[in-house]
Amino acid sequence: MPVLQPDSRIYVAGHRGLVGGAILSRLQAAGHTNLITRTSRELDLRDQAAVRDFFAAERPQFVFLAAAKVGGILANSTYPAQFLFDNLMIAANVINAAHEHGVTKLLNLGSSCIYPRLAPQPLKEEYLLTGPLEDTNRAYAVAKIAAIELCDSYRTQYGADFISGMPTNLYGPGDNFDLKGSHVLPALLRKMIDAKEAGAKTVEVWGSGTPLREFLYVDDLADACLFLMERVSEPGPINIGTGEDLTIRDLAHLIADVVGFQGDLAFDASKPDGTPRKLMDVSRLAALGWSAHTGLREGLEKTYAWYLAHREEALTTR
Ligand code: GDP
Numbered sequence: 001m002p003v004l005q006p007d008s009r010i011y012v013a014g015h016r017g018l019v020g021g022a023i024l025s026r027l028q029a030a031g032h033t034n035l036i037t038r039t040s041r042e043l044d045l046r047d048q049a050a051v052r053d054f055f056a057a058e059r060p061q062f063v064f065l066a067a068a069k070v071g072g073i074l075a076n077s078t079y080p081a082q083f084l085f086d087n088l089m090i091a092a093n094v095i096n097a098a099h100e101h102g103v104t105k106l107l108n109l110g111s112s113c114i115y116p117r118l119a120p121q122p123l124k125e126e127y128l129l130t131g132p133l134e135d136t137n138r139a140y141a142v143a144k145i146a147a148i149e150l151c152d153s154y155r156t157q158y159g160a161d162f163i164s165g166m167p168t169n170l171y172g173p174g175d176n177f178d179l180k181g182s183h184v185l186p187a188l189l190r191k192m193i194d195a196k197e198a199g200a201k202t203v204e205v206w207g208s209g210t211p212l213r214e215f216l217y218v219d220d221l222a223d224a225c226l227f228l229m230e231r232v233s234e235p236g237p238i239n240i241g242t243g244e245d246l247t248i249r250d251l252a253h254l255i256a257d258v259v260g261f262q263g264d265l266a267f268d269a270s271k272p273d274g275t276p277r278k279l280m281d282v283s284r285l286a287a288l289g290w291s292a293h294t295g296l297r298e299g300l301e302k303t304y305a306w307y308l309a310h311r312e313e314a315l316t317t318r
Helices: 018-029 048-058 073-078 079-100 135-158 184-198 218-231 248-259 283-288 297-308 311-316
Strands: 009-011 061-064 103-108 162-167 170-171 204-207 215-217 237-240 264-268
Touching: 009 018, 018 079, 018 170, 018 218, 061 079, 061 218, 073 079, 073 135, 079 103, 079 135, 079 162, 103 135, 103 218, 135 162, 162 218, 170 184, 170 218, 170 297, 184 248, 184 297, 204 248, 215 218, 215 297, 218 237, 218 283, 237 264, 237 283, 248 264, 248 297, 297 311
Parallel strands: 009 061, 061 103, 103 162, 162 237, 170 215, 204 264
Antiparallel strands: none
C-alpha cells in the first residue's frame, strides 16, 4: 500500500472548501511539505485542457479530490444544472488526468446523498443504485455516483488505485455560513448567534424538524481521508460517518444550548424537509480500523468558537 512520504507530491483539489481545507491542515500538521493547491480562479477544474496541463506540469503522486460544487437543500434544488455539470466535469477531468499522468493513488470524495431516498437505515455501501434518489439533490447525487463509477472503471480497466470515500453531512471551521447556500448546521448556528445578539425571540427552522441527520466534524473526516489514502484500496463507496443521528429539532435545541439562545423555534413548513433520514452504516470503515472521535457537542463548541473568531472571513469569502 503506498504511504505518504514527507516529500510526496500531494494535490489537494478544493483546498479552499470545508473538506479540502481540513485535509490540507492535517497534511501540514503531519509534516508534508510538497503540497500542491490551486484556487478555482487559478485552475478551473471544469476545463479539461487546463486540468491536463496542470497535471503534466505538477505531476502529483497523490490526489485528494475534494473539489465540488456543493450546497444545502435550497441551493441544490435551485441550481440542479450547475450542480450536475460542474461536478461531472470536475470528476471526469481530474480522474482521467490522474490516470494519464500516473498518479499513484486518488481519493474521490462524495456524499451520503448518493444512496436511494428510501433505502433501509443505516445506509450500507451495497444499497448504491438500488432505488430512486431524493429529488432535492438528485442532480448532485448523480454526478457523485458517476465519480465513483469512474474510479471503479479506471481500477477495472487500468488497475488504477482510485478509491471513493462517502462522508455524511459535515460541519466545522471553514464551513459556508451563507443562509441561502449553506447546510442546516452552520445556518442554525449563525441564526441563533444573530438572534441572541439582536435579542430576537424566535429563530426560523426550515421544514418540520422531524428529518434525521448525522453530522461528522470535518477534522475527523480529514483524519479518515489520510487513513483511507494509506490503508485502503477497494472499489465502491466507503462510508465515513459517526453512525449516530438526531432530528433537526434536537439539533436546533442543542445548538441553542451551545450558543445560549433562549428564545423559541418557529418551524417553516413551506421549506422542504428533504430525505427523511440518512444515517451511514460505518461498520465497513470500523472493520478497516477507523472511527470518529469528536462528539457533536464538542464539535459544535469548536465551530462556534471558530465562527466568533473568524466571523468576517466566514461571511465574506463566499
Ligand atoms: P440535506 O441534508 O441535503 O437535506 O441538506 P440541509 O443540511 O440543507 O438540510 C437538512 C434539513 O435541515 C432539511 O430538512 C432542512 O429543511 C432542515 N433545515 C432547517 N433549518 C434549515 C436552515 O436554516 N438551512 C438549511 N439548509 N436547512 C435547514
